[in-house]
Amino acid sequence: MTTLPDRPRSALLVTDVQKGVVAHAHRRDEVIAHIAALVERAREQHAPVVWVQHSDDHIEQGTESWEYVPELVRREDEPLVPKHYADAFENTGLEAVLAGHRVGRLVVAGAQTDECIRATLHGAFTRGYDVTLVADAHTTQDLTAYGAPPPAQVIAHTNLYWQGHRGSGRRAGTADTADVTFTPASGEG
Template sequence: MTTLQDRPHTALTVIDVQNGIVAGAHERDRVVANIADLVERARTHGTPVVWVLHSHPEHLPRDSDAWQLVPELAIADGERVVHKTYADSFEETDLEDVLAALGAGRLVVAGAQTDECIRSTLHGALVRGYDATLVADAHTTEDQSAYGAPTPDLVIAHTNLYWTYHRAPGREAGTVTTADAQV
């Protein structure tokens, strides 16, 4: 039900599943396996997969080992890669152009970090007119509780809870499990 004209398609958007980002993430292996399942199903059904890779000159330099996609996942020929330096995958990137070229008005979102780049991108998509579905068991975050944040399991549970009921005029949000995701 996107508000974007002539955008009937869905894109699986995989955000920041990079060595340096998910190395210590909550239930990393299970989440990465779920993302791999989503990617395989998307490819089988002809749903475009858009990969988003974060970089930071000090903490995550582009082309470093930490910046690389985790070894369990691989970008296939022809799949689009978006490079970002802000939490919202739309900010100062070509994501909007990539999605427009694909005719995508609905995003299925998976990846990391739940409390930063996942949330920012979901909200960024919704305010730009996209439908945005979060795959509830295919996103993760690291433990920031030493800084006063809730533990990762609670951050993930809270994000899933509020995104399940999130809506905007003419746009849909919500959550699905990996098994139920329509990709």
């Protein structure tokens, strides 16, 4: 139902699952296992897997903290999009990558829920994409010392908010890892 013409495909967007980003993430191992299952499913269903990798003053490109976690291995033919802002579309080549693969629906997983995941969800949706957030495949660290709710509440609130998000001519929603498919006839989201 995307508003983007001639974009029938779905893609998995693996966002910022880097050593320094998820080192202290809530339910880190469980979330990474779910993302690994999504990567395998996308590959089996011939859907593009697009990897997003953040760098800034805190996570410098080329450092160990900038590297993807070892549990997730990108194939050489899978696009890698470097970014410097929370929204993976902001000043990156992500749109060109997705257009080249005729993608109109994104399945989003990764970190951090309260910044890069939320910004990318909104960035995709406002650009006309259908966007499914994988409810059990995103995470964040504990920022309660700065006044944020505990990580489990941040994740739950984001899932609640996104499952009810609406817009003209496109769909948003959530799905658990077990229910995600990448085929054009997919009913979730």
